[in-house]
Amino acid sequence: MSSDSSTSKWADLAPRVLSAVAMAGIAIFAIWSGGVVYQAMIIVVIGLCMWEFIRLLQPEPSTVPIALGVAASVSLLVSSLGAEAAPGIAFSPKIAVLFVAPLVGAILLTSHRLLCFAYGLLIMLAGLGFLAMGPxxxxxxxxxxxxxxxxxxxxxxxxxxxxxxxxxxxxxxxxxxxxxxxxxxxxxxxxxxxxxxxxxxxxxxxxxxxxxxxxxxxxxxxxxxxxxxKDSSNLIPGHGGVLDRFDAMIGAAGALVLLAGVGTLIFAG
Incomplete structure (x- = not known):
């Protein structure tokens, strides 16, 4: 193996490590601070995830991904006012505002509309789940x-x-x-x-x-x-996008919110 190929194999190590340290530092600071700082981190992360997701479905230059990313953050901010009211959160009236970005995306996109709505809503539910769990x-x-x-x-x-x-x-x-x-x-x-x-x-x-x-x-x-x-974006050097780092947690947190809501309906009945 040549030295050039060996060097290229580890070329992204430094940015990966630095990015990982930076992400860990931000997360630890937000969780330790709690309150508004933690909520702000979750709201920003969900907005970025929505932006990256819409960019995947509509890669050509457009303001739609940015607009829907902002809409996702604003919707989550509005809905977060009652996030501490878990476990019945998944079926509370506040859930309606979480449909805004996925539904508007499904209307505006020319393809993958059902996927946009379904996975977009999962991203929103996950955000609400993170806020409900709190730091x-x-x-x-x-x-x-x-x-x-x-x-x-x-x-x-x-x-x-x-x-x-x-x-x-x-x-x-x-x-x-x-x-x-x-x-x-x-x-x-x-x-x-x-x-x-x-x-x-x-x-x-x-x-x-x-x-x-x-x-x-x-x-x-x-x-x-x-x-x-290969990656949802190049936002995080050496790691790809925010969605690449949060995909498993989005699936799990979204499922947790749905389970909490179903459980509330069952035991309330």
């Missing part, structure tokens, strides 16, 4: 679920291998890794139950949150393959 124990446990599922899946997939989960969309993901992610999440849920964090029902629902995170990653990969791009 506290619920958010920490949520992040742990995603991390444990991802780490368990990574090592099981590498060590065990086997049949691919969805080879056409995500060639590296295996069934062994996927199932290991569920098991890791379940173990974490049981640990949380033993500490009084989760009820028995919640502990056994934790793998569903992990699975939603896995599917969030896969769905975003499928969207990028469909439009023929």
């Amino acid at each position: 506290g124990p619920a958010l920490i446990w949520f992040i742990l679920i995603i991390i444990v599922s991802d780490v368990a899946g990574y090592f099981a997939g590498r060590l065990i291998g086997g049949k691919k989960f969805w080879p056409r969309v995500s060639p590296k993901k295996t069934w062994s890794g996927t199932i290991a992610g569920w098991i890791g999440a379940l173990i974490l849920g049981l640990i949380g139950m033993s500490q009084g964090i989760f009820t028995p029902l919640e502990a056994f629902l934790v793998p569903l949150i992990a699975f939603a995170g896995q599917m969030g990653d896969i769905v975003q990969s499928a969207i990028k393959r469909m439009v023929g791009v």
Whole structure:
């Protein structure tokens, strides 16, 4: 192997590390500060995710992605006024404002309209979920679920291998890794139950949150393959876009909001 090829292999290491440190620093500061600072971070992140998503569906130069990104942030800001009212948040009247950006996008775009509405709404629900969890124990446990599922899946997939989960969309993901992610999440849920964090029902629902995170990653990969791009944007040096970093959490947080809303309807009835 030549020195040139070896150098090029690690050419993006410095920007990746610096970007990761910067993102971690911003996240830690926002979570530690809480309140308006945390809310502002989530609102900005969701606006950027919506902007990147619409750009994927409509890559030609247009003001539509920017407008919908701003609309997503404003909508989430309005809806966040009641975010602390979980668990019934998913079916409260405030949910209506979250439909604005996905619905307007579905009307304005000339193709992929259903995808725009469905995934766009998932982004909005995820944002509301992050605000509802707040910078506290619920958010920490949520992040742990995603991390444990991802780490368990990574090592099981590498060590065990086997049949691919969805080879056409995500060639590296295996069934062994996927199932290991569920098991890791379940173990974490049981640990949380033993500490009084989760009820028995919640502990056994934790793998569903992990699975939603896995599917969030896969769905975003499928969207990028469909439009023929590697990253959602080049906003983060060495990492791609914001959506590339939050795809699993968007799937999991959106699912969490829906589960909370369904649970509220069931027990209220």
